[in-house]
Amino acid sequence: MNRAQREEYLREYSTLKNQGKPFFPYAVAKDSAMACVVMAVIILMTIILGAELLPKADPTTTTYVPRPEWYFYFLFELLRVIKPPELVALATIGIPTICLILLFLLPFYDRNPERRPERRPVATLAGIFTIVAIGYLTYLGATGGSPNELEIEAPPPIQAAGGEMLASYEAGRIMVAQSGCLACHKIGENGNDGPGPDLTEVGQRLPSQAIARTLQNPTAPMPPYDELATKNPEQFNNLVTFLSQLRE
Amino acid sequence: MPKVKLPKPPVPDALVPRPKRPGTAEKAGPRDVAKETGISAIDWVDERTGMSGAARWLMFRKVPKGTNWFYTLGSATMFAFLSQAVTGVFLAMYYIPDPAGGAYESVRYLTNEVFLGEFVRGMHKWGASVMVILVMLHMARTFFFGAYKYPRELNWIIGVVLLVLTFVMGFTGYLLPFDQKAYWATVVGVNINGTAPIIGPYLNDFIRAGPDFTSTTLARFYSIHMLLVPGALAALIGAHLWLVAKQGTTAPPWMKADKKGDVGEERA
Amino acid sequence: MADRRRQQKPKLTEDQGMPGAFEGETVTRRRAVTSSAHIFGGIAAAAFTLPALGFAMGPVFEKAEVGWEQVGAAGSFPMDTYLPKVITVSDGVGEIGRTTVYMRARNPQLDTEPEDEFNQFVALSHRCMHLGCPIRYVDASSRFICPCHGGVYGFRGEVTGGPPVRPLDRFYTRVRAGQVEVGPRYSVNSEFQRYSPRDPAQPLDGIGPYLYPSRPTIRKFPNT
Numbered sequence: 001m002n003r004a005q006r007e008e009y010l011r012e013y014s015t016l017k018n019q020g021k022p023f024f025p026y027a028v029a030k031d032s033a034m035a036c037v038v039m040a041v042i043i044l045m046t047i048i049l050g051a052e053l054l055p056k057a058d059p060t061t062t063t064y065v066p067r068p069e070w071y072f073y074f075l076f077e078l079l080r081v082i083k084p085p086e087l088v089a090l091a092t093i094g095i096p097t098i099c100l101i102l103l104f105l106l107p108f109y110d111r112n113p114e115r116r117p118e119r120r121p122v123a124t125l126a127g128i129f130t131i132v133a134i135g136y137l138t139y140l141g142a143t144g145g146s147p148n149e150l151e152i153e154a155p156p157p158i159q160a161a162g163g164e165m166l167a168s169y170e171a172g173r174i175m176v177a178q179s180g181c182l183a184c185h186k187i188g189e190n191g192n193d194g195p196g197p198d199l200t201e202v203g204q205r206l207p208s209q210a211i212a213r214t215l216q217n218p219t220a221p222m223p224p225y226d227e228l229a230t231k232n233p234e235q236f237n238n239l240v241t242f243l244s245q246l247r248e
Numbered sequence: 249m250p251k252v253k254l255p256k257p258p259v260p261d262a263l264v265p266r267p268k269r270p271g272t273a274e275k276a277g278p279r280d281v282a283k284e285t286g287i288s289a290i291d292w293v294d295e296r297t298g299m300s301g302a303a304r305w306l307m308f309r310k311v312p313k314g315t316n317w318f319y320t321l322g323s324a325t326m327f328a329f330l331s332q333a334v335t336g337v338f339l340a341m342y343y344i345p346d347p348a349g350g351a352y353e354s355v356r357y358l359t360n361e362v363f364l365g366e367f368v369r370g371m372h373k374w375g376a377s378v379m380v381i382l383v384m385l386h387m388a389r390t391f392f393f394g395a396y397k398y399p400r401e402l403n404w405i406i407g408v409v410l411l412v413l414t415f416v417m418g419f420t421g422y423l424l425p426f427d428q429k430a431y432w433a434t435v436v437g438v439n440i441n442g443t444a445p446i447i448g449p450y451l452n453d454f455i456r457a458g459p460d461f462t463s464t465t466l467a468r469f470y471s472i473h474m475l476l477v478p479g480a481l482a483a484l485i486g487a488h489l490w491l492v493a494k495q496g497t498t499a500p501p502w503m504k505a506d507k508k509g510d511v512g513e514e515r516a
Numbered sequence: 517m518a519d520r521r522r523q524q525k526p527k528l529t530e531d532q533g534m535p536g537a538f539e540g541e542t543v544t545r546r547r548a549v550t551s552s553a554h555i556f557g558g559i560a561a562a563a564f565t566l567p568a569l570g571f572a573m574g575p576v577f578e579k580a581e582v583g584w585e586q587v588g589a590a591g592s593f594p595m596d597t598y599l600p601k602v603i604t605v606s607d608g609v610g611e612i613g614r615t616t617v618y619m620r621a622r623n624p625q626l627d628t629e630p631e632d633e634f635n636q637f638v639a640l641s642h643r644c645m646h647l648g649c650p651i652r653y654v655d656a657s658s659r660f661i662c663p664c665h666g667g668v669y670g671f672r673g674e675v676t677g678g679p680p681v682r683p684l685d686r687f688y689t690r691v692r693a694g695q696v697e698v699g700p701r702y703s704v705n706s707e708f709q710r711y712s713p714r715d716p717a718q719p720l721d722g723i724g725p726y727l728y729p730s731r732p733t734i735r736k737f738p739n740t
Contacts, residue, residue: 436647439716448718
């Protein structure tokens, strides 16, 4: 923005300002109405959602699943999607610092005198992209479940069969959740994306014999479950039953 | 239906107001006395501070034509901050920053036992969320309307500092109820600080006042949450507002001043 | 050259046209008063800033106390699975100063790090080395699983998946009168070499130990 453009802006602005209305009461009326809306939202949220107090802090827990407040979900998800250990510092400090510096210096590198959003497409698109990215990461962070839990409805044929089949399926589901499969595999919305393959529809890809074989003799780094098969064949069968029923 | 008009009942002589005699001043009622006292008190203050000029400058400055509801987001954010400040002061009356059990117990007591306790704590908790959203919306409005451009660059920078401080408030306020979420989110947050090369480990020791979570850690967070950052926030909000008043509220970018005096919207 | 020019300048501030000059004031006098304004102001500000900062920074240089805590008889720990034990790592804060360690006896077939008096029993910290979330040991797959960002550790605490930067931290252990005692924490790199305790997310391979130096508050035992 050169000197002529600045003066042009100041001239234009002072005319616009002179054609405006006084701050009080015209702008203040809108501001006060908005303040009432803000208070109404806060009070409604308080009444509907309450102020929940979770169990007392316990540093010795091994079962608690920490999740941040919703407005930190995008940072939380960023930490989840950046997998390689070498890039951890990038996710924790690097990217947030770079974003903050870009935000701080915005008026200095965006020197385009144009102010209308539709006439500065790069800035507008960058802004929309940032908002969408933060929104998407927030959504992913909000839906990211614990790797120790798995909530999947039994498919209709299993539910229809009922009885032993359904019981075996449910036991297998709990077994999967408690055996740590979700630490490396993804099943539907649950679990981590890697290092293992996605198991959401493994039943479609592999017959149950193949699943049982893989469980007993997997490729590293997956741990073998042959001990389970010999010591507790019933639980092992439940596991296989559940996995072989995973289809889209 | 025909209207029936009843004659007015006769007024007794004693109640008929006497017409004023010329030369007697109207008697000042209590309302007039109060009004007079108020005006003279304001005059007294104004004579010694000269504040009326500043107030006139602040309140009756002109706002460009075309400002719309998007322009209320800033004041709404400030309003959320005020609400946080007031509810925070009252929460502090019950809160004990003692990690050995007092902190959680005091929050449990104020939530469950104190009259309106859960309501005030809820307002503080959800007010934080609302404030974060409003800060974001206000920032988005400033960005898309190009309001950070000349001559308002400095105010944009102050705004970014305010955004960061708002997140710091969110982060330090987390720990205070001392429940599971509070503790573990703080552990993760502190460890995120620790990934800064070279200074990270020392920074962590400083935040925690030791290599592990100690009795001082909670007091540190409490002091930062209710003294240090709110002070900085209030000061910077003051600077932010002063610059807004001095430079004037921006006009929407599509507004064009019209020489004849009325403003038309230009089509792109 | 510069000297001569200074001599040519008039001595009085009035003659130099300095703003705020008053009659008879010389440049040297003004300079003396200006610098004393800066110095006294600086001293006064430092007088409350420095002690307050030092007060807040004090714990950064203070060595935390180290204790040993009994966790059970030497014979009670298995070799092929872990037992969780709760120990106290910082005093005076009640339950908040405690933590969980996963304990087992040293298994010579698996544990390849050099044997000494401090690793007859393996005690792993339950803090994920990504960002410190509480991990859980899953017996069926003999893995440690972090509930936060997808960290997975193998039986020895080595990273087998996800973002953690180094194996799980360990604690010194020793045997006294048939009882296993757990001491201070230390960190290990991917070769299980001991390092002074670091916070999570601070790698110890390559240039890691230099990027994230050890702190005065907590150190490993010398020569271990």
